Amino acid sequence: MSLLIHLAWTFALLSILAVGGGTAVLPEMQTILAHQFGIDHTQFVHIYSIGQLAPGPNMLMVLVIGYQIAGLLGAGVVLLSFFLPSSLMCFYMGRLWNRFGESPWRRSIQNALEPISIGLMSSGVYAVAKASVVSSITLVLALVTLYLILRTKINPVLVILGSGGFGALLMAYLN
Amino acid sequence: MSSQLPVNTQLAKSPNLGDLFIQFLTIGAISFGGGIIAYERILLVEKRKWLSADEFMAYLAISQTMPGLNSVNMAVLAGDHLRGVLGAVIATLGLILPGSLFVLGIGLIYANAGDHPSINWILGGIAAAATGLLAAITYKIGDTHWRHVKSLAIIICTFVLMSIFKLSLPYVILIMAPISIYLFRPGQSQ
Numbered sequence: 001m002s003l004l005i006h007l008a009w010t011f012a013l014l015s016i017l018a019v020g021g022g023t024a025v026l027p028e029m030q031t032i033l034a035h036q037f038g039i040d041h042t043q044f045v046h047i048y049s050i051g052q053l054a055p056g057p058n059m060l061m062v063l064v065i066g067y068q069i070a071g072l073l074g075a076g077v078v079l080l081s082f083f084l085p086s087s088l089m090c091f092y093m094g095r096l097w098n099r100f101g102e103s104p105w106r107r108s109i110q111n112a113l114e115p116i117s118i119g120l121m122s123s124g125v126y127a128v129a130k131a132s133v134v135s136s137i138t139l140v141l142a143l144v145t146l147y148l149i150l151r152t153k154i155n156p157v158l159v160i161l162g163s164g165g166f167g168a169l170l171m172a173y174l175n
Numbered sequence: 176m177s178s179q180l181p182v183n184t185q186l187a188k189s190p191n192l193g194d195l196f197i198q199f200l201t202i203g204a205i206s207f208g209g210g211i212i213a214y215e216r217i218l219l220v221e222k223r224k225w226l227s228a229d230e231f232m233a234y235l236a237i238s239q240t241m242p243g244l245n246s247v248n249m250a251v252l253a254g255d256h257l258r259g260v261l262g263a264v265i266a267t268l269g270l271i272l273p274g275s276l277f278v279l280g281i282g283l284i285y286a287n288a289g290d291h292p293s294i295n296w297i298l299g300g301i302a303a304a305a306t307g308l309l310a311a312i313t314y315k316i317g318d319t320h321w322r323h324v325k326s327l328a329i330i331i332c333t334f335v336l337m338s339i340f341k342l343s344l345p346y347v348i349l350i351m352a353p354i355s356i357y358l359f360r361p362g363q364s365q
Contacts, residue, residue: 015242015243016242017242017344017345017348018242018243018244019240019241019242019348020239021239021243021244021245022244023309023312023313025344027337027338027344028343028344031341031343045298045302045305046285046295046298046299046302047282047285048302048305049298049301049302049305050278050281050282050285050298051278052301052305052308053207053277053281053301054274054277054278054281055203055204055205055206055207055273055274055277056202056203056204056206056211056246056270056271056273056274056275056277057211057244057246057247057270057271057274059244060271060274060275060277060278061278063275063278063279063282064278064279064281064282064285064286067279067282067283067286068282068286075279075282079271079275083243083244083247083267083271085242085243086241086242086243086244086247086248087243087247087248087251087263087267089241089242089243090237090238090241090242090243090248090251090252091251091252091255091260091263093237093240093241094234094237094251094252094255094256095255097233097237102233104361104362105361106240107361108356108359108360108361108363109240109356109359110236110239110240111359112329112352112355112356112358112359113240113352113355114239114320114326115320115325115326115327115329115330115333115355116329116330116333116348116351116352116355118313118316118317118320118326118330118333119329119330119331119332119333119334119337119351120333120334120337120344120347121309121312121313121316121317122313122330122333122334122338123333123334123337123338124309124313125306125309125310125313126334126338127338128302128305128306128309129306129310131302132299132302132303132305132306133303133306134299137303138299138300138302138303139303141300141303141304141307142303142304142306142307142310143307144304144307145303145304145305145306145307145308145311146307146308146310146311147307148307149307149308149311149312150311150314150315155207156207156308157207159304159308160301160304160305160308161301163300163301163303163304163307164297164298164300164301164304165297165300166300167296167297167299167300167301167303167304168293168296168297168299168300170300171296171299171300172292172293172296
């Protein structure tokens, strides 16, 4: 029971901190999960990859984390605690917005928060890269994907699946 | 013919809950590889005309400013706009249901076979590619911020506090938010 409360508290906090989207809390999530819930960096990156393959919001992968830690109940608790607090805040902000409309301060705060969330996203890239780019093969896969996503219109899921399959073949062959 | 127009407009503005659910469920099921906001815009503004382009932009701004995933926040706001509290709940549930079932299915397999070497190779390869994808998305979302000195300085300071000094996230925000809001206060140029 205390494990579930701990999970709920952790993900509710991450939910409220996720300014700029889920990627902004990736490094924090990774650190907390490693220190407090025994999910190591490799597991975390594997689970993150599953989220990338899923349709809908990529951060739904938090369900797998909940499942790993406390089974189906854990997945449910994580789903509620990760999506409810931020959604409630947004809901009330939407209603306030409809009452007050645009003010110069609102625009300022948004402009100010944008670079912070991009900085946090960069930290997210760094955290995931540290755990997933572990050899020359994985480095090449990451760079090729970066290039393909930025320069071509190929569906990202196909790029990821292709490079996952290709990488698996290479690693299996070299082992 | 013309007498029916107001009726149609009325219908377009208040979809029934079932339709709202199905539309967001569809987005949740087909929006692979990010870019959900784009799908939501197509549905809300172009396909069903449930929101005007202006309303969509206003809700997008709130979605991005508030914590939480932008696509989920958009579902909350659009759902509330169209059908109140129940609409917000229904739209959000529709959006996250397909992906939730998907990750739970794969997660189940992973939890039971995560030690198998081939699973490790495949997920290892996918993880490396996902890192490339994440870098690309971050670069794209950063857009013009990468070229503005003020924005770039904030980005770098945030990154250094978070990744190099390894401060915890609440502290990073407590330090950076006041500085950044001061720099971007009303009346300042970009």
